[in-house]
């Protein structure tokens with residue numbers, strides 16, 4: 008018998024049919040004698056609709072509330088119609104869904120009158136998406152003859168600080184409460200269904216976990232209940248060696264270390280947010296990424312031991328587009344203490360996120376990669392601050408570049424990896440504009456022209472036999 | 476530095492001329508790289524967040540009458556307000572026509588710029604004449620800068636002279652010939668003995684006076700400048716309605732003759748000496764203030780430095796645009812210090 012936290016995202020429970028599929032997955036585990044804790048996100052699209060609606064309402068258009076509520080009600084009632092067969096259960100669930108939406112409606116009217124949307128209120132509005140999903144999934148499990156009860160993250164006992172929109176869990180307090188409230192249910196073979204993302208501070212005021220969202224809820228619960236595994240169910244087989252849209256024969260990776268998984272998340276691989284991995288890393292609880300539409304596949308296992316098992320040096324390659332490169336040149340930067348720090352401070356003050364840096368001290372040159380949509384602000388700020396005061400004499404930018412990141416835990420200390428990567432790229436006559444190795448040494452990333460990106464990725468993919 | 480230019484008439488176009496001619500030089504000497512991301516006129520706007528091609532926009536403006544006619548970057552529906560609201564930039568330059576009764580669209584443009592965190596350079600006197608104290612307060616409240624060198628003296632740095640060169644001294648009185656058109660008319664009448672109407676006609680022919688010359692000859696333009704000087708230099712809080720104004724419509728050749736016999740001239744003088752006034756006054760012919768033609772002159776009477784007079788051309792598109800450039804550089808230095816502090 009294992010205890011498993013299973014998290015199902017929006018697409019996994021996007022329709023009534025999908026929810027039945029989810030219930031089936033949970034039942035199968037139950038049959039084997041495993042104890043399952045379910046964490047759900049809102050139905051696909053609902054979170055964005057809620058945010059959009061709440062923001063529009065600050066402009067005071069009360070008339071639209073009715074239509075929105077009608078739409079939202081219909082969507083959920085239709086889902087219930089398909090997900091649940093038992094007539095009585097179906098009507099009960101519909102009734103509860105309507106009650107929850109009535110509550111939402113009152114808050115929406117409030118926003119409309121007050122004309123503002125604080126982070127605190129926004130968290131409240133958002134919570135309804137997950138509450139409705141938890142209600143429906145729990146009822147569907149009952150329709151499958153499982154005992155089930157649904158909870159908000161708050162009711163389950165997760166406690167956070169009061170940073171609305173991006174709260175941090177108070178792990179000890181949380182563990183204490185979760186054990187008290189959820190553990191007894193598992194003993195009685197009840198499957199708890201818990202809203203992801205939505206939690207509360209110590210005064211019981213709703214908060215949300217922000218980046219990392221429902222995955223984070225799953226790992227927090229996993230740690231609190233000291234489970235055997237956390238499974239993140241999604242719509243792909245797992246973490247892949249590369250984007251299958253670029254590399255047709257990209258493969259699913261069977262195992263990754265926590266460090267590798269975090270690295271890949273940073274570089275935009277469709278994986279977990281590093282924040283969501285934090286709790287399990289400390290407790291060595293394995294996380295498995297699995298496909299709800301292909302449950303036969305075991306997916307990707309993220310765990311402590313994974314890096315020892317594998318032999319490959321490069322495990323995955325990410326292509327990051329929509330980025331720009333800024334080059335700052337100036338003799339004034341040579342040997343001037345703190346001049347790089349100045350640059351980062353300027354960018355930081357203007358909320359510009361630096362993704363990659365490389366310097367060539369001899370040439371008095373620093374290159375920086377940022378998101379495309381921040382380029383104009385970054386350039387303007389840097390020019391104002393640096394030009395004309397001996398710090399830099401030339402600042403240029405290129406917006407037609409991309410970053411390629413080759414990742415793998417065994418790259419650490421392994422000589423010759425870089426040269427293999429770069430000669431594979433050079434063979435394709437592709438010019439490399441900038442190179443950086445992160446301090447984690449788990450990746451080598453470099454910059455090429457955007458049009459060369461896919462070719463370079465596939466050259467490295469082949470060089471390290473990732474399709475084999 | 477990203478700039479939104481609202482109003483693309485004589486001043487606006489002169490400014491883009493300067494940017495085109497001096498681009499590289501500016502960059503080198505001042506570390507200043509202007510990037511005009513939007514320009515508007517009454518026909519709409521042209522927008523390019525990567526920076527507009529100014530040559531292209533200039534020729535479209537000349538050919539089509541509006542920058543919105545640009546087939547790629549033009550937006551006929553967008554007003555200055557829309558642009559200031561929605562486009563990210565460090566600076567908004569307000570160079571629309573002066574409206575001395577409502578101050579619009581200038582006042583709204585400036586307020587919106589403040590509200591969205593943009594620094595403002597204005598050549599438009601209307602907003603300042605009507606609500607100088609309010610605008611200064613709003614700028615400080617929003618932690619942005621407001622600059623307006625071009626509103627007084629065109630290219631002649633009258634405001635900077637008083638603010639910087641007489642720093643620490645106490646300025647007691649200010650008297651000035653603040654309007655080139657009226658000074659030209661009075662000079663013509665006195666020297667060529669032509670009637671007021673004739674002199675006005677000739678000023679209009681030379682492009683000094685507008686088709687509707689009321690703002691100049693009724694003294695409103697001078698009064699607006701008195702408001703700006705009084706508030707900025709002497710720290711007095713007042714607006715246009717507090718200025719006593721008499722224009723030059725009723726000046727006769729006879730009156731000029733009489734003054735001349737006494738070795739004096741009649742000039743339209745704006746003064747801040749107790750109460751702010753604008754009125755035709757007799758002054759000594761050899762007073763340094765007594766300049767002719769379209770020239771402007773301002774005398775500062777200060778506690779220690781005594782009388783200082785600064786003389787120069789008071790208006791003109793390129794002169795005013797050069798004042799805007801000074802303001803932009805001043806803001807760039809402020810920002811650079813702030814960012815690095």
Ligand SMILES: NC(=O)c1ccc[n+]([C@@H]2O[C@H](COP(=O)([O-])OP(=O)(O)OC[C@H]3O[C@@H](n4cnc5c(N)ncnc54)[C@H](OP(=O)(O)O)[C@@H]3O)[C@@H](O)[C@H]2O)c1
Nearest residue numbers: 482483484485486516517570571572573598599790791792
């Ligand atoms: N010229 C000088 O020597 C001088 C000196 C000092 C101060 N100023 C001041 O600087 C400002 C600009 O002067 P200027 O000589 O460039 O005037 P201008 O040639 O008449 O140009 C005014 C510009 O503003 C635009 N505009 C007018 N009303 C507008 C509105 N409601 N919405 C949007 N745009 C509007 C006009 O659009 P269209 O192009 O579509 O007509 C034009 O582009 C004025 O306030 C003036 O008093 C001028």
